[in-house]
Amino acid sequence: MNFSIMLDKEKCKGCTNCMRRCPTQAIRLIDEKAFINNSKCIHCGECIKICPYDAYTPESIEWNEEMNYSPYKCKIAIISTPTYGQFPKGTSICNVQNSIKKLGFDFVYDASWSAELVSKAINRKINEVKDIRPFISTNCPATVRLIKSRYPSLMDNLIYIKEPMVIGAMLARERAKSIFNLKDEEIGVFYISPCPAKLLAVTDPIGDYHSSVDWVIPLNTIFGDLYREIKKDDISCSYPALNGLRWGVAGGQSESANLTNYISVHGMENIIHILDEIENGNLNNVDYVEALACVEGCVGGSFNVVNPYIAKNNIEYIIKNAGDNFNIEDLDKFDEMYDSGIFKFKLKAEDNPIKFNMKEAVIKNEKIMEINALLPGLDCGSCGAPTCYAHAEDVYNNQAELYDCIVLRAKNK
Amino acid sequence: MTDKLLIRYSYNIAANDFIAAGKGSSSIKNTLKSMGIDASTIRRIAIISYEAEINLVIHSYGGMLHCDLYENKIDIITEDKGPGIENIDLALTEGYSTATESVRELGFGAGMGLPNMKKYSDDFDIASSREGTFIKITVLLQEV
């Protein structure tokens, strides 16, 4: 499985919107079409959201075909927390779960259950480890990658608690193994995802663990099928955990973890401001920073169907009106699980940011500045890079020609 | 080997030129940023070089602002052409300022420049005579 954000070249007009928006300057225009540099891409989905021509799409899997030929004896769907928020108010939880099952799954696992456990783990770690402040959430893969590439000094502030998708997949897999007496390779775990960053977290996780997720299904690619299947029949099911469900919305993980001294920040630009503040040492008195790349949190992910504010309102409605219809799984096993260390993770060697070397930086900067001095400094984007400086960098790295700059070309005529 | 100067960025700072004031330190900040130096070091350097530059504009007959990069530290240096600081201990006291009323109206003259430069430094050197003042402030790079 090699996921990336796909560009429909027919639809791309070469307008530079995505190139200017990208927080890691990973996009260039080559022959008037956008091109994403995968090594710089953090899969935040900003390009998908800003593109006026809907040229970006998640690489979606051939869903039904995949199911028919799949080698798995047991297929599990993990329902991400924003999922319920996509359906109109009053839609029964059980009907949503059932319509997901009807796609061809043997059972569903609700990510709110693992989220509830992860919340407890976060609370526990914050209370145990007092000399790191603030801790930064490791739930949003785009944020973690942003920190790795732009704020390497903050890697030590990450809390290194596995996210609900990972813990949920692990628990669901164990359950299938014991109930159906199956081997690992006979079980397929499918995560229904609100965002492209989760794809990356599965194929290329930052951390020393293998994700138990086998496939990631973009929520919007199956929504039509789900919606059509929703019936009003009265069926029973295993309800979500209400605190866990809050994880779909910004601030939800902190509340769910029972924290009082936290910052909930969402949206790429806002995150960058807060990470600057942390790096400047101004937030050392805050316990936890929940930084989510999408506006309003995971409900704002680019694979969602409805507007994030509506989804948030829908989820809050579900929580407030749940009554007795909730369910918390495995809570009694939490202490044992925590002590066994399943929640925690470390970086693998290649996850560590590259060490800063002043000598190399000086030499490189001198060469780039020499090139930059030749450029007009208009940041017009016509060369296909977001700024003149980025173009100078590309020229230095042999990824572009100096005379891709149209102003220079015009002058030399 | 670690104390070999890698590069020096220099800026000529004119006395009483309030329009250009701040340009040198802002250029230093942008350069360090594009080189990939961590933000907290950049912030310290930005504060130090800005205060140093403004002091040259307000109090001196003009001089030079330098930023020296080494493998594991950054030095900010100012050298000016006088008139010198009569009492260095006094000048380093928080709130002490000889700034004129007209300069204070521009928002300077709180007497916090030198104390803050010292506060954000790992090493602070100052020497002064009527011929001029020399200040060298060192910030060590953080081990990432």
Ligand SMILES: Nc1ncnc2c1ncn2[C@@H]1O[C@H](COP(=O)(O)OP(=O)(O)OP(=O)(O)O)[C@@H](O)[C@H]1O
């Ligand atoms: N380069 C210099 N040449 C001569 N005198 C100086 C120089 N730099 C500082 N001084 C003297 O030291 C005093 C204190 O400097 P400091 O930077 O702390 O305060 P300030 O410049 O007066 O006010 P602020 O920096 O808060 O705007 C100045 O008022 C001035 O008398």
Ligand SMILES: [Mg+2]
């Ligand atoms: Mg001053």
